[in-house]
Amino acid sequence: MPEKSAATHTPKVVTITRQSRSNRIVHALVASSTFGLIVTGLGQMPFYSRYKIADIPGLTWLGSYEITLWLHYLFAFVLMGAVTYHILYHALRREFAILPKRGDFKHSLQVIGAMVRGQKEPPSEKYLPEQRLAYAFIAFAIGLTIVTGLIKVYTNVPGWNVSDGMHFWSAQLHNLGFFLVFMGIIAHLAAFLFKPNRKLLGGMRHGQVEAHYTLERHAHWKEGVQKARSALAGQTPPESAAPKPPEEETPKGDRPCEESAAR
Ligand code: HEM
Numbered sequence: 001m002p003e004k005s006a007a008t009h010t011p012k013v014v015t016i017t018r019q020s021r022s023n024r025i026v027h028a029l030v031a032s033s034t035f036g037l038i039v040t041g042l043g044q045m046p047f048y049s050r051y052k053i054a055d056i057p058g059l060t061w062l063g064s065y066e067i068t069l070w071l072h073y074l075f076a077f078v079l080m081g082a083v084t085y086h087i088l089y090h091a092l093r094r095e096f097a098i099l100p101k102r103g104d105f106k107h108s109l110q111v112i113g114a115m116v117r118g119q120k121e122p123p124s125e126k127y128l129p130e131q132r133l134a135y136a137f138i139a140f141a142i143g144l145t146i147v148t149g150l151i152k153v154y155t156n157v158p159g160w161n162v163s164d165g166m167h168f169w170s171a172q173l174h175n176l177g178f179f180l181v182f183m184g185i186i187a188h189l190a191a192f193l194f195k196p197n198r199k200l201l202g203g204m205r206h207g208q209v210e211a212h213y214t215l216e217r218h219a220h221w222k223e224g225v226q227k228a229r230s231a232l233a234g235q236t237p238p239e240s241a242a243p244k245p246p247e248e249e250t251p252k253g254d255r256p257c258e259e260s261a262a263r
């Protein structure tokens with residue numbers, strides 16, 4: 001049956017590594033601990049008892065103040081560990097590609113505008129300008145919950161007294177942090193409703209994104225462009241097996257990847 005398998009040869013998609021294992025683990029730990037903090041934080045409000053969710057068999061623990069509080073502490077510990085590692089790791093390696101840059105707000109509007117209209121986007125670095133802004137927003141919100149959360153832990157220790165003002169403001173700002181984190185996550189996930197952004201999902205799952213995608217959208221990411229070019233040059237597939245440049249996704253008049261990569 002060798003003829004048959006040659007005829008059904010599927011085009012090979014050439015990929016490059018975008019997200020290291022370390023980044024993926026940190027993202028997974030931050031995402032899962034934040035999710036846990038939201039669920040257990042709501043338990044202390046006490047959301048689940050009030051709305052009878054804690055009456056559902058298997059979910060009664062959500063109505064226990066003690067259980068949700070200790071789980072909240074556990075998730076807080078995981079989150080703070082991941083955040084500390086993340087900051088030290090990138091500071092020591094001097095990797096600051098995700099920090100916002102001057103003009104990011106204006107450029108985000110241009111990128112999002114082009115994406116919504118289905119036009120060609122201006123080339124980006126490793127991260128799109130709106131990703132850098134999203135990072136700053138989520139980092140600020142998480143930072144706020146950590147600082148105010150630590151103060152709330154302190155106020156919870158019997159015998160350690162804090163002023164009424166401190167009590168009041170740590171609670172208000174912790175709730176504000178919760179609200180901002182929640183809105184940030186909704187916006188973050190909503191970004192994947194747009195088809196071009198879905199190409200990034202693989203990067204957070206297994207680390208890889210398409211080489212063509214990198215050349216087209218992240219033409220100002222030097223390391224990525226180099227990796228993509230070598231990966232595409234190194235592959236010698238038969239004519240029929242060559243990856244098809246996504247011309248149909250590119251508006252008329254725009255040559256695909258080679259053109260943007262050269263900029
Ligand atoms: C199932 C849920 C999630 C999925 C599928 C997801 C997926 C992704 C992807 C694909 C990226 C882009 C990475 C790249 O540019 O290569 C990303 C980045 C990021 N994620 Fe998530 N994520 C999720 C949940 C979360 C949560 C809960 C948080 C924080 C609380 C979070 C925080 C971030 C941050 C700060 C970035 C960098 C900025 C950005 O790209 O917007 N993610 N995520």
Ligand code: HEM
Binds near residue numbers: 034037080146156
């Ligand atoms: C994404 C991160 C976080 C979210 C979304 C979150 C959310 C919440 C929510 C919704 C509450 C209930 C507020 C209320 O009863 O009015 C709460 C309470 C609390 N959180 Fe967090 N939290 C986060 C991180 C943290 C961290 C990092 C710590 C500790 C370092 C912490 C410590 C506490 C404490 C001590 C309480 C009060 C428990 C009580 O005495 O009733 N939280 N959190």
